[in-house]
Amino acid sequence: MYLCQPKRLPHMKNWFLAALGLMLTWMVSAQEMRIMTFNIRFDYLPDTANAWSRRSAHVAQTIALDQPDVVGMQEVLHYQLADILENLPGYQSYGFGRDDGHQAGEYSPILYRVDRFTDIRSGQFWLSEQPEVPGSMSWGTACTRIATWMVLFDREVGDSVLVVNTHFDHVSDLARSQGAMMIDSFIREQAIPNVWCMGDFNATLEDDALEPLYDHFSESRHTAASTIGPSFTFHGFNGSGEKGHIIDHIFYRTPDWRIQSYEVDTRFFKGHYPSDHFPVLAVFQQQ
DSSP: OTTTHHHHHHHHHHHHHHHHHHHHHHHHHOOEEEEEEEEOOOOOTTOSTTOHHHHHHHHHHHHHHHOOSEEEEESBOHHHHHHHHHTOTTEEEEOOOTTTSSSSSOBOOEEEETTTEEEEEEEEEESSSSTTSTTOOOTTOSSOOEEEEEEEEETTTTEEEEEEEEEOOSSOHHHHHHHHHHHHHHHHHHOOSOEEEEEEOSSOTTSGGGHHHHTTSEEHHHHOSEEESOSOSBOTTTTOOOTTOOOEEEEEEOTTEEEEEEEEOOOOBTTBOSSSBOOEEEEEEEO
16 A cells, blocks of 8 residues: 555656646636727817827827727827827727828727737728718718728737727717617628627617617626726716716627626826726637
């Protein structure tokens, strides 16, 4: 009996160390996907205390600290985008102004890590009855509204993903509903399994206008294993908001990725918030 123990103990120890090594290898190799949506507030002259010149570096710093792989931003003017990219090495962007399809009006750009992704194909369409016509408006929308999309090849996992970023109208419920149906239809046409759709939807999940999206996609806050931050995203630069009023969402349909955490990022710099919206960050792990 005692003669067997010295022979078996090293074997058990080796087995345990091998198993531990495999587990650690899996933990290190498991891939993350960090997705952010961030309404940065357009450069509005009456915002004296919160002027863009005071916030520009803080917007870029917020993104850098959260380390997203992909960021969908809203209310971005051309020079604001240039400022952000100048202060945010390692990212490229895609998207154009909503008024003319070039540089006029707000962008809803997608930023992505260049060390991880390759732009396979990309585009932008208008949330209107004439989706290919720059500046087109329909359904009583107060502003021109767009959706920006990218098919990105993820070199870390060797597969492509679809990312859609948008900003829905703040006045017309019909425009929001039609926009949701357009985006849902567009995503179905792409036949790509792993999809993230993010943006400022100017609607909570209780709004029927979002039904085409929450019927076919999961929403990050409601499905994450871990949730951090308040239950509102718009705060008007003062950090306070209406409880339950989350209008910035990250929807997803990702058979190859499992959501881990969700955060409404409330950081501020020297007493000032980088925007009147809190950014939202969702972290996924490859299955």
